[in-house]
Amino acid sequence: MNRFRPAFIAALPLALTGLCLSPLAAQDAEGQSVPDVETETTAEAAPPTKGEARLAKLIEGRVAGEPVRCIRSLPSQRMTTIDRTAYVYGSGNTIYVQRTRDPDQIDDDDALVTQRFNASELCRLDQMTTVDRVLGFFTGAVFFEDFVPYTRVKSNEGGEG
Template identity: 65%
Template sequence: MRMIAKFAGLAATAFALTAMPAAHAGTKEEGEEKLAKLLEGREAGEPRTCIPQRGSDRMRVIDKTAIVYGRGDTIYVQRTSDPEQIDDSDVLVVRRFGGSQLCRLDNVTTVDRYSGFFSGFHIFEEFVPYTRVDQDG
């Protein structure tokens, strides 16, 4: 009987952990609002096929919207092949084909941060740079 109760407790815990990401996932509209706020005061540039990847730069995931890479004056927005499936509770595993660069057509596998299971597959599209606009001039 104890064994059944212990198993039931473990099953309930496992279910709660797998339900957490779904409860956390935002909507497309919330993601677009978050991205718009991040891009305030920035101007879009010409899309790029590849961008340099520096270890000090940060990659942020905005639910159901985009992956934002970089920091400082210029950041890059990556919508991927299927932005609706992007979830900030996922860990990105990028398979690069451009050496030290992130490039269009690089493969991204996502792994659920809580369960460790495969959660998706994306292909990078072009990177759109957004640069701060000089407010003084």
């Protein structure tokens, strides 16, 4: 998420000690130029986590749509929790992926408790908390982002006719 860090953030620890260096002319103690290590290279991308691999399997054969603020929510609607990755709502042709503001806090050992503004919709502004499934104590707050719909791609197996 922080792939493009501003140069002043990299120089911040030095500025706090009174040794602020210009990000354009960074040098070490011997006056040698220091290579700029601001961004991650895409060639060194980390392998997908278990959660990302599981989510990829769920959305396989589906196309992402325009994010929406609210989704229709029924008591019988299926919700899948993918550890440290996302909540997935629905089944069938369209599913909705909710990554939250801090996906690392998602734990499938916790139960998601929702205080809704509307009984038939689940929205990004609803108040969400998590509780331990066994002991029932509070484990955290959840802040939703927009829901991303993934719709199954229809194949044309019959050909043109």
